[in-house]
Amino acid sequence: MIEVEELHFTYPKIKEQTLSGLSFSIPQGEVFGFLGPSGAGKSTTQKILIGVLKNYLGSVKVMGKEIRNTGSEYFERIGVAFEFPNFYSKFTALENLQLFRSLYTGSTAEPRVLLEQVNLTEAANLKVSQLSKGMKMRLNFCRALLNNPQILFLDEPTSGLDPVNAKRLKDLILEKKANGTTVIITTHNMQAAEELCDRVAFIVDGQIKLIDSPRELKLLNGKKRVRLEYRYQNEVRNEEFSLDDIGENKYFLKLIREHPIETIHSLEASLEQIFIDVTGRQLT
């Protein structure tokens, strides 16, 4: 679906390259996450992929076409939700969706159905200026889905959402993926990336330091151990055990048989810790 080879980009009047030789590919139906600190090149990569910046070097093919040669027809096939949910503030949620819907010539989704999916039915006739940040974020997501896009670009999709609506949005993203939509997510939110992404790329200083699935990364970089928290008389105690042959570890089996267990956790690494270890940078 997306093939990028040796992508270089330099902004006008700036000497240093913003992107220095990025190469990656994203198959159809994958949820792919770009993770990186501010200024790492995530947004620039996204802008190139959505066809806004065209004077890049290298090759960026999306749906088989070099992106610098595409025209308005490309926008019929992609959906973009930027981090900041901007709308015509004096128009209602529904009016905004109807306007954006009318800019597409292909088949489009019914705005009221989209609003219902993100629990905004009640807000359909409210002016956007009356909506909370979380409501605008959900409306932003609806707008990106209007043209039934083949590729969905989401920038910080769960930012400003309460846990219930964040979960609803994540479920909708996974539903889209199940229907074959390719989803590209740019985020600082490691938990969202872990939950949603099939693979993540760590971008730092305009370069991709690593690409892999969150699960593989966590397993490879974590300890193959389990931490057991159990109650012994009136005291809570901790013990760690190797995962190797844990089923035959008599002491472990004795503890879980004879004592009330408070928690059991495998000690795989967190995505955030892996990011720091690999890039030497914090995700801020």
Next chain:
Amino acid sequence: MRFRTAFAFDIRFQWRHGFYWIYIIICAFYLVLLHLIPDHYRDQTMLLLTFSDPSALGLILAGGIVLLERDQGIHDPLFVTPFRVREYLLSKASSLSVLSLLAAWVIHVVASGIPQSPIGFSAGIILTSSFMTVLSIGVVARCQTINGFILLSQVFALPFILPLLGYFKVWNSKVFLLLPTEGTLRLLTSGTLSMSLGNFMYSIMILLFWNVVIFAWAKMSFEQHVMKRIGKGGGGK
């Protein structure tokens, strides 16, 4: 299809932001002014007012609309749809031209009846309004603040309205024949005086020529200064 949608939406946008009320107030002010002016100055004053309607108001309102849109951060989501800059410019120019045309007709009809050459008069208003609207968008694309826009728009517009000096017999030059306002003044004069075909054709051609030139420039300016900022969030966070 997209143009029609954008045109209709622009009119709704202008209505909802009170631009039509601004025009109604200005028209009322102009009419009171014309009523107070002595008869022998009335034709010239009316021409000046009908000229300022598409030009000065077009210039200021178009810039104001783009600044308002920028403040709401609307360019980000708008230009990641199939909607293109040329359609955006055409829609703004057309919707503001309609507003200017309505206002100019109201002023003219109330003050001195139906224009002698309705087609010439209307063409003058429409082509001047579209020229000034597109010029304004090309200028505002380069500005970050309203003050910057007001200053820069005057700098850009001033050379184009020099033929006013000729009209008011302050100073005349053959060079004015190359400027769009010369065409505007001739077409607006057709509201009260008859006009030859040659004069009509010249006026339309010079205005069309400048409309094409300014459209190409404004498109480039918008692409260079506004499209490059797509994805940075704009306002309304």
